[in-house]
Amino acid sequence: MxxxxxxxxxxxxxxxxxxxxxxxxxxxxxxxxxxxxxxxxxxxxxxxxxxxxxxxxxxxxxxxxxxxxxxxxxxxxxxxxxxxxxxxxxxxxxxxxxxxxxxxxxxxxxxxxxxxxxxxxxxxxxxxxxxxxxxxDREKVSADYELLHDILNPPDLDAAREAQRWEEMQRFVDSTSLRHFQQVALEGQYKYPQGxxxxxxxxxxxxxxxxxxxxxxxxxxxxxxxxxxxxxxxxxxxxxxxxxxxxxxxxxxxxxxxxxxxxxxxxxxxxxxxxxxxxxxxxxxxxxxxxxxxxxxxxxxxxYPTDLVLRAIRADNWLHVHGDPGDATGKAISAELLEALxxxxxxxxxxxxxxxxxxxxxxxxxxxxxxxxxxxxxxxx
Ligand SMILES: [Zn+2]
Known part of the structure; x- marks a missing residue:
């Protein structure tokens, strides 16, 4: 073909x-x-x-x-x-x-x-x-998701603060494992409707x-x-x-x-x-x-690699809670998610x-x- x-x-x-x-x-x-x-x-x-x-x-x-x-x-x-x-x-x-x-x-x-x-x-x-x-169960969420909540669901995409968050995420991965991080980020939580x-x-x-x-x-x-x-x-x-x-x-x-x-x-x-x-x-x-x-x-x-796909999903969630899908940043994030998947x-x-x-x-x-x-x-x- x-x-x-x-x-x-x-x-x-x-x-x-x-x-x-x-x-x-x-x-x-x-x-x-x-x-x-x-x-x-x-x-x-x-x-x-x-x-x-x-x-x-x-x-x-x-x-x-x-x-x-x-x-x-x-x-x-x-x-x-x-x-x-x-x-x-x-x-x-x-x-x-x-x-x-x-x-x-x-x-x-x-x-x-x-x-x-x-x-x-x-x-x-x-x-x-x-x-x-x-x-x-509206309280169902893992303790580690709670711990990482603000990093997974950032209130802004400010470059300096984002760099700190990714460093913190990396420290979590180093102290546990990438697979554990994947589990925490992707298993599904029932407590945070905007998360x-x-x-x-x-x-x-x-x-x-x-x-x-x-x-x-x-x-x-x-x-x-x-x-x-x-x-x-x-x-x-x-x-x-x-x-x-x-x-x-x-x-x-x-x-x-x-x-x-x-x-x-x-x-x-x-x-x-x-x-x-x-x-x-x-x-x-x-x-x-x-x-x-x-x-x-x-x-x-x-x-693409898991961290890149996760970045795109995370940014898309930020966009629909805090951003504007119609502006240039919004369109760039949507395009990034489309390419990631x-x-x-x-x-x-x-x-x-x-x-x-x-x-x-x-x-x-x-x-x-x-x-x-x-x-x-x-x-x-
Ligand atoms: Zn799927």
Whole structure:
């Protein structure tokens, strides 16, 4: 695949991605069958557009076996996930035949607000992937987050004070470890609504929509394989498969079977990711019918070094609490966050498509009721 070809699957914005994916989906409807269930948020996008989760079910309306590909859990990271969805819609789905009990589902934009406004969090400054909890404890925060609160959430970006804060952060890393710092900064906290990594005080509208879609459309499922695409952790263009399921659990074992032993458990400390609170895959597993087998993985594609990505996320949080997204500083910070989570680099884009296609291919091999016409690998493109 040439880099130009893989570039074409990346879309310039949430709204263009949404419209094109819905159009491609309708183009496949007569061949595969299509049910679209769109759940809109109350908020509108930057151009006044609808912000919605679009659950596009190809094949069986009430599937027993389903592969779900979702994007945009972390808003702006949806550029990569949706590119894989566009690849699927144009290169893989047209070559599939599905049995009467099987469906392929594209869930576009779990967090459409973040995707549309170029943020990682949602409309409530909530990290959507820390929001899947049954009970919310408004005091839940680690002692070390409290200790680092003012450094992680600075009131200003004054150069001299910032230099001091980064020195202090470095001293914390030196006296503990980079991994511990990552844990503190990223695990999710529930005490500071304006702070980084806020997990919410209640289930967010988007999270409720996603679980309602699962409850409604996957009520008869006995096999669900699910990929939720992310970016920002790991080496440039490398991909790690992460699950929130504990190592050795049924779900982790089934994921290992599907992706050839490559899935790392965040909760068991095997992954580049440290353990995290309120993960989406935990919410999905709890919502699926009891007898359903779930193989779930977050493909996490690396972009830049962790400190650079963290700087961008931290600055974006400052911007939306203290700054002005419309001024020059605001625009520079938004551009920095976009680059940190969707590098403007043809090689990186190509790696997303090629590796994403391979993961989907492995999933299709384990999904009952799928017949493929000819090769579906990325190299055929
Ligand atoms: Zn993410």
């Amino acid at each position: 040439s880099t130009t070809v893989s570039d074409s699957f990346f879309q310039p914005s949430y709204v263009v991605s949404r419209e094109r994916l819905l159009a491609s989906g309708h183009g496949l409807a007569s061949r595969l069958g299509l049910t679209v269930d769109s759940r809109a948020l109350a908020e509108r996008g930057p151009e006044g557009e609808t912000l919605a989760l679009d659950f596009m079910i190809f094949g069986a309306r009430h599937p027993r076996h389903a592969l779900v590909i979702s994007s945009g859990t972390h808003g702006v990271e949806g550029h990569a996930g949706s590119a894989v969805q566009h690849y699927l819609a144009s290169r893989i789905l047209p070559r599939l035949e599905l049995g009467p009990d099987t469906a392929i589902i594209l869930q576009h934009a779990n967090n459409p607000y973040g995707f549309a406004f170029n943020r990682r969090v949602n409309e409530g400054n909530v990290d959507y992937n820390r929001n899947f909890l049954e009970h919310f 980084m990594q806020f997990g919410g005080h209640a289930p967010q509208a988007g999270a409720k929509h996603l679980l309602a879609l699962v409850a409604q459309h996957l009520a008869q499922a006995s096999t669900v394989i699910w990929l939720d695409f992310h970016t920002g952790l790991g080496e440039f263009g490398a991909c790690e498969l992460i699950t929130g399921a504990a190592a050795g659990s049924d779900s982790h074992r089934f994921s290992q079977e599907v992706w050839n032993g490559a899935v790392k458990s965040a909760s068991s400390g095997e992954s580049l990711s440290t353990p995290l609170n309120g993960l989406l895959d935990r919410g999905i597993e709890a919502t699926l019918p009891g007898q359903c087998r779930l193989a779930f993985a977050y493909p996490e594609f690396g972009t 969707r590098p403007d680099n043809p090689l990186w884009r190509r790696m997303i498509i090629e590796k994403g296609a391979r993961l989907v291919d492995q999933a299709l091999t384990h999904l009952p009721g799928v017949r493929r016409q000819g090769a579906v690998r990325a190299s055929s493109a």
